[in-house]
Amino acid sequence: MGGTYREVLVAIDGSEESRCVLSRAASICEGGGGRLHLLHVIEPLALAYGADVPMDVSDLQASLMQQARENIDTYAAEFAVPANQVHVELGSIEKTIQDKADALGADLIVVGSHTRTGLALLLGSTARGVVPGAHCDVLAVKIARK
Template structure:
């Protein structure tokens, strides 16, 4: 079994994120590994393709501020210092790959909702991370409470 030293935890900050963080925290304890946390926000211009003739920068800033606060609370639970918590803007799978490489992570932990049918065909962030990662990926099956 691999001996992980640097674990990157990618959180979507949903209610189920605590399940992902708990699993990553358990692994970090077992391996004596360092945890880093990230949340990726897709730019609103990606979602709306520029179809809305308005400035979304203020809304985008609010989303980033809220995400940093939530990530800070998650990090406090496992003693992850602020300098190892990152909220980034971009395409989730690509940003997680970039950050894992930048941090020299040997494991990425991400949640998986286990979608089926059309959602499965369209792909998911977990699937995108799994198929492009340069390190091991653990997809934690999350369940709605």
């Protein structure tokens, strides 16, 4: 490999930091002619809240998937990413990122890395969770505290 990345998978969560992470990934692709793939993973509500969710959440899950698709499509348009390179998946975040990278033959995964507390700290753990099972390089874009 000549030092350039060919298939770059960038996992975004739709937060305000997504643009920063995407911008970094896009700059990596620009120089070497790599293809940028966008991925937004939605964790199943049963996984997030326990398997014994007391109601049918399929409509809510479908609504969350639709909102995620609209959100990621906005970023895709801004960064000129073709529709066939935009993915919204349902599953465990780290495993889904790893599986999608493998399926695409990605040679780089780009994720955001937060330095905050609370929910942002949980999201920041994605970067640490992806590395051990990844079969390619992982770039954690540092998102500074505001």
